[in-house]
Amino acid sequence: MLDVRSILSILASNIKATGLPVPAPREALYSWSEGLSIPKDGDTLLYTGGLYQLLPYIEVYSSQLAKLEDKRSGGLLLRAAGRFSSLSRIAGAIVRPSKREVEESKRILQSIVRLLDAAGVRVAYRREVDGYSGVLLYDMGLDDDFKKHFAQVARSLAQTGARTIVTVDPHTTHVLRSVARRLGLLPELEVKTYLELLAENIDNINFKKGRAGTAAIHDSCLYARRENVIAQPRLLLERAGYQILEPRRSGRLTYCCGGPIESIAPKLSSRIALARIGELADTGAERIATMCPICLANLKRASRTAGGPPVVDLSLLLAERLEA
């Protein structure tokens, strides 16, 4: 368990200074879209929320924090880090993420756009509007900071004139659709995940014929218990030719990947991930399908440790099966 106060302090000051929870260059958010011809205007706007793109950075960050957990002086060091976080950021202490992971996150977002396109859903994308939803501030109980941050997100979304916002991960979806609504911060926009849009338009999608192997499904807690996204990923995988294997706990009763406390209690977090990988591997599936960047990162790491099957984002599994 790490010093909560320092973690909160680092988080809040990072977001305040750059709009992002960890130090990362802004282009990290949109470089995936380079070279793609996505219109800038339209009724339906893609808002990634940045989690997929930031995860490689968060990973390095957390692994540094995790090292502190073992040390006696961890609390102190962290406190120092908290105090100087703005300094170190200005000094260009942006962490160097793994190139492979950055590439993977790009491929995931590109696949999502390809899939939406294949389903006949036309989305617009604006790099200057895309950003971070502030979900961690909300989760950590920094409500005032969250509200301030989100007000800006809401303003820029409203200015685009879009009527539907398309999200790609459960945390951003939950914040935009449920939290913001409850707080009256995003009154008029409709929010849908790409999974819902794909499922609604599934008959348009041209998947390859034949079998695609087995996949164990790992439901996201927020999708399954808050946003009622349970049937869609199954429908999509099935139509794409996968045989779905359900772990012992799935659907509404799904079991968390441990990711949300990765930066606060890294050891506990990884024990939870290992427990979950055990359940998923018990299905005997060739691959494990996730639909959240946090689940992806946490379970991937655990599966490596435990020698389990590969963990793959749902979008990649689906895109793999698109007719060329």
Added chain:
Amino acid sequence: MSGPNTIDRLRTWISETAGRCIYCGFCESVCPTRPLGPHRGYGPRGRVAMARLVAEGVTPLSNTVVESVYTCLLCAACETKCPVGLPIADIIRAARRLYTLEAGFSAREEKGRVPAIARR
């Protein structure tokens, strides 16, 4: 945005909502942090009870309490088992908010000069 009124209202909300807990422990059966954590404070029943104790001023916002509410995943598995339908994750989040407010904590104080945890 957050004057003393906010804190009072937050305390009342936590006290009333968490006060509906009948302490049956059913929620603990599905909580990922409960069996892997060191004690009952790492489960929903303990977190809800601590939130209430703190909100009612019975116990201070000690490290134990902070640890308990900040190791929650907010995964809401517990809520699928609660026979009285408590919004457990919301209660825990409210306890976090109480902590950030009580500790006078916010991004404004990023210089790191944050006052000691308010002990009541």
Added chain:
Amino acid sequence: MADAIRKLVRRLGPRKVSTDQALVALYAREPSGLQGRAWAVVFPESEDDVRVIARTAYETDTPIYPQGSATSLSGNAVPENGIVVSFERMNRILEVNIIDGNVVVEPGVRLDDLNTVLEREGYMFPVDPASSAVATVGGAINNGAGGLRGAKYGTMREWVLGVNIVLADSEGTLLRLGCRTVKCRQGYDLTRLIVGSEGTLGLVTRAILRIAPLPEDTVYALAFFPGLDSLMGAFTALRRSRINPFMLEFMDSKTVEYASRHLDLPYTPKGDMLLVGIEVNREAAQRVLKDLENLLADHGAERIITAHGVEEARRKHLFTVRKNLFAGQAGLTLDRAGPGRRIRVMIEDIVVPPSRVPEAVKRIRELESKYGLTVFLGGHIGDGNLHPAVGIVEGVDDPQVVEEWFKDVMRIAVQLGGTVSAEHGIGLLKKEGLRYDLESRGSLKALSLMAEIKRVFDPKGLLNPGKLV
């Protein structure tokens, strides 16, 4: 006190002892609403740790309150100045012996977790209190717990083959009692004595439990009757037909009405309710289900909902009303209390011979008007176990009235040839009832025998003091 804690910290290490008040408070409560006090919580991780705790407690005259998940309902697990010993970290399943039909487990294993492991082998541990999701082996043994399958499988005392216990003496003596076999004559049956002893005789550190094969298939029926007589008619006919349901649950019409207030059900919950579950061979499932439906209809059931297999039963909400008994009473009381007021729910646990259930129900209903209380009334009719429950709003309801009611209910049980507790135990709330029961059998001497036994096991009276005897 300080001395005891210092010694425990030194001997066990700081990770296993906590005096943090916020934490200790979590171990000083029960679902009944009873609240106690303790100085510290200790978390043994091995049999040796438990011996150290027992020895240290003896040395320092420190009361010990053993605890599993603290889901007791009669004050059994509530401490009062002393240390709580929580067995949650001793939660390993040590052996699963399918051929011998037993498992060896540590006391902190939760019953449902044990069953998750056994299911893979096609087996089960059949004692399933409604709290089985969290109830531990140690707690279930010490409470002599029963459950929904009680009609066929009985209670813990049929399923515990042996226990290891640590005594609160100068050595922290470890005893290995019982056998790995069903047949076992080892002098006086001390294993049985530990079952239901509520932590007053020894600290259970390990148990050998019998297991049973999972049934090949199950069928269920939920039936609503226009009155208790017709329901009893169906019950008697079931018994005579030599069907041996593993589940036979009952709720009277008024309770059905209360408990389903806020439930969204695919059927109309109205009338006296009977829930039947039968284990069958796969080939016989449809036939048995048809016979069951006919039998219930012949005896006047107005609405019958059937299900083949537990999944379908869940999907059709066959168990929902029955499961809402405790929460329903709590919800009703909370609504009455409004915000900010504390509540307690008093759950009775009487048992009468099944044939006397209608009379018991009638008399309990009469009490309701006598005391002006809202009583939830359901139970395991298959073994005659009834759980009338009332809620108390602190500062509004007169606890004395409820206590009087509680006693009257126990009197009814004893007068009808039953007793005051079937599965929840004596704890704090039933001590007077126990005395009354033994007295009315002319066997008050048994109470002093029990006190003697307690003294032999626990000479300083340190184990869960104030409970049971």
